[in-house]
Amino acid sequence: MGFNRKGFLLRSALVMGGIFLNGCVRKLSGRNEKYRHIKGHLKGPDEKAGHMLRDKIVIAEPSYSKKVKTLIIGAGISGLSAGRWLKKQGMADFEILELEDHAGGNAHSEGNTVSSYPWGAHYITIANNDDELLIDFLKENGVITHFENGLPFYNEFYLCFDPEERLLIKGQWQEGLIPKFGISQQDQEQIDKFFALCNQLKYAKGEDGKYAFNIPLDASSEDKRYRDLDQMSFKDYLVKAGYNSAYLLWYLNYCCKDDYGQQIKDVSAWAGLNYFAGHKGTAANAESGAVLTWPEGNGFLVNKLKSYLKPHIRTSVMATSVVSNKDHVEVDVFDMLKNQTYTILAEQVIIACPQFVNKRILKNTDRNLFDYDQLNYAPWMVANITLTDFPASGLQTLSWDNVPYGAPSVGYVYSGHQQVDHGKQAKVITFYLPLCDREPRVSRLAAYSRSYDQWLDMIIPELEYMHPEITPLIESVDVWVWGHGMISPSVNYIWGEDRKKARSSVAGQIFFAHTDLSGISLFEEGFHQGINAAKSLLEVNR
Ligand SMILES: Cc1cc2nc3c(=O)[nH]c(=O)nc-3n(C[C@H](O)[C@H](O)[C@H](O)COP(=O)(O)OP(=O)(O)OC[C@H]3O[C@@H](n4cnc5c(N)ncnc54)[C@H](O)[C@@H]3O)c2cc1C
Known part of the structure; x- marks a missing residue:
């Protein structure tokens, strides 16, 4: 053929x-x-679960109830990270519910007789050096083995082996993904100009002394000069700045498709630039921007979290309704294997599910003030x-x-x-x-x-x-x-009002954690979303 x-x-x-x-x-x-x-x-x-929530299928009345001090709903990276944090702070009475028959969410992996393989998330970038919480996690799990001259030394087995990337262009495989084979001098000049800008933006700081772009993105500057870039599309920004090289634009479009699942016309300029300027980690044995990966992709990190949290994780159980009462949160749970519903009475709950799920399971909160439909x-x-x-x-x-x-x-x-x-x-x-x-x-x-x-x-x-x-x-x-x-980090989502509203907790009882509350779907963002929710919950208990 x-x-x-x-x-x-x-x-x-x-x-x-x-x-x-x-x-x-x-x-x-x-x-x-x-x-x-x-x-x-x-x-x-699991399609059955999705349909049950979406089509509001009537689920059997709860047949019993039980008490759990703290409940986490959703065992993706955000929920697992929240659980890890609670456990590290000495909390023992918590459960993590997951509707699938496995934890991991979009970072799920499987394997066959040939190899393990990812089904979604497949790499992370070396950590930013000021991201101490992530560095601790990577150290805990042998991804960072030690420090040399203050810089992390990454496990050589987990740094992406060479050759890392290749691009098929004009019938030839070239090394690296930025087009270089057979491109014109003008194209090369635009590519160089764009990357010089990114290098400058990487270390640019706002008036508050914070980096203009950072990961987790909530650590970045509030300076309007930068945040206003969220109000235009990345494509409009590039056109306005005079970039018209088809090769450069293809590459930037590819990057946005790869990390955000969307094209440059559909993501904000702030998000587009953060892709290049947010990662600034340095290491004793790797270049800035180096990739950490495993045959099972981020399933490796999921498995580490899973083994730490094993006694707390319940799979094939779906939260169908969350009601905030005066002194507890009442959560109805459908056991997919037993076809049975029960109720969990929890003092506090972290919901680590995407917002389109929250829209269906949250029954009596005024969170409806935020417009769920703004999320893509x-x-x-x-x-x-x-x-x-x-x-x-x-x-x-x-x-x-x-x-x-x-x-x-x-x-x-x-x-x-x-x-x-x-x-x-x-x-x-x-x-x-x-x-x-x-x-x-x-x-x-x-x-x-x-x-x-x-x-x-x-x-x-x-x-x-x-x-x-x-x-x-x-x-x-x-x-x-x-x-x-x-x-998708659509125009005006990351620094807009909807994301702010979606993140606020309910009555000191219900807290939220998911990468959609960051606007950028990266392991690092989910990891911090989980920790932030767990910290806010513990804060209320003090
Ligand atoms: C194709 C693809 C490739 C990706 N590649 C990368 C990559 O290379 N690197 C990277 O860092 N990120 C990547 N990502 C992004 C990835 O989504 C995030 O890194 C992260 O895994 C998201 O975690 P989360 O916990 O926020 O969300 P989710 O993974 O969505 O977790 C939410 C969990 O809640 C569960 N849940 C939902 N409703 C209920 C309910 N009612 N009751 C109980 N449980 C419920 C879900 O089943 C799910 O497990 C990729 C994503 C996709 C889709």
């Missing part, structure tokens, strides 16, 4: 555009004969692809991150890259497709209605474009759809 670039882009456009024409697209392609040997499943977050969540499709072997043509420079220029996807990550024996033939690659060509709601609905075969029609042509003759080597493709993958 094999696709030339024009044919590949046309086909991608047809398949992406065919969201309302699924039938037509199917007739156009059918189950391609060449995909017949491929095994796999369509997966995703980017949908994603992630596919884990097991190959019996890797095509010889692409093997030599096979990198951790492998990206095709100009394609709908952001490429694939090779999960086994961090394994010392990664010379073995069979491999798993993780393919990431942000569904951002239309507004999130439309893309989400289309994604939910797509069949497994239709996903293959979107994935395999891109893989073939990158590696002609890969199809016969594909043993299985498992597909995961994240309908509400990650919060």
